[in-house]
Amino acid sequence: MLKILYLEDEASLAKIVKESLASRSFEVMHLESGKNAVKIFNEFKPDVCVFDVMLPEKDGFEVAKEIRAHNTITPIIFLTAKNQTTDLLMGFDAGGNDYIKKPFSLEELIVRINNLYFLSKNKSGIADSSTGVKIGKYVFSTTKQELRFEKEVRKISFRECQLLDLLTNSMREIVTRKVILDTVWGDDHFFNSRNLDVYITKLRSYFKSDPKIEIITLKSVGYRLID
Known part of the structure; x- marks a missing residue:
């Protein structure tokens, strides 16, 4: 029940x-x-x-x-x-x-x-030790909902955490838009799809201190996170 x-x-x-x-x-x-x-x-x-x-x-x-x-x-x-x-x-x-x-x-x-x-x-998750998961020069913690670069710590929203979790869990692999929308938003209708674009732009801005990190867009297919 x-x-x-x-x-x-x-x-x-x-x-x-x-x-x-x-x-x-x-x-x-x-x-x-x-x-x-x-x-x-x-x-x-x-x-x-x-x-x-x-x-x-x-x-x-x-x-x-x-x-x-x-x-x-x-x-x-x-x-x-x-x-x-x-x-x-x-x-x-x-x-x-x-x-x-x-x-x-x-x-x-x-x-x-x-x-x-x-x-x-x-939902498949990534291992998250007390020190977090490394993404380039950043450390990402799902449990603390934060992204750390050297001494700088950025608190991220729950939805940003879910999205980054999915991308990190499939590092260097394509994560389709449908999988992201169904997992993070619950469905893939138009409004949620537009929201996804906004959140991807926000995540990209968070990684600006390490130019090697990219969230690559595969038009109408999905995204790939590389570091």
């Missing part, structure tokens, strides 16, 4: 979603605010989180950031009426894995929950 931590302050919607998930044999812990969400997360240990963004006392983005400070694995889906690109990017940078706009289909939500749970359990 999959355990879902569900944050939603709209009572009528929360009742419908909770009952629908329960009818599909999900165990749902529902909270009306983000105030004690991190404490409940640590105690409940959910398989997937479903967070409304606009919440009293502490919003969904804040809760996600606090969770990602010590947990980079559990998938987080944001539910929101917002539709601006900046809001979506804020959600991904806060550590979200997926983003569903209200109003949404309950069937779509269930499919995305199952998909993200499957990916989180089957």
Whole structure:
């Protein structure tokens, strides 16, 4: 039975979603605010989180950031009426894995929950010792979500960490766009594809101190990381 931590302050919607998930044999812990969400997360240990963004006392983005400070694995889906690109990017940078706009289909939500749970359990990872993984003159740590160059340490977002993890795990090999989009974003629709381009540009800028490191684009195919 999959355990879902569900944050939603709209009572009528929360009742419908909770009952629908329960009818599909999900165990749902529902909270009306983000105030004690991190404490409940640590105690409940959910398989997937479903967070409304606009919440009293502490919003969904804040809760996600606090969770990602010590947990980079559990998938987080944001539910929101917002539709601006900046809001979506804020959600991904806060550590979200997926983003569903209200109003949404309950069937779509269930499919995305199952998909993200499957990916989180089957995602191949790289060995990450206490010293991290070397990429040229950089050291990359998935557990600390950081990229180190000599004495300079850059904290990277959860999604940047996932993307770099995939590329590093297949160093010098092609990682297709579809594999990246399905693994990091949950699906390969157009908006996520555009986001991927933005994140690749950001990662390239992080490696500017070592010109030997390249993230090569194979148009319409994917990317290859070389050092």
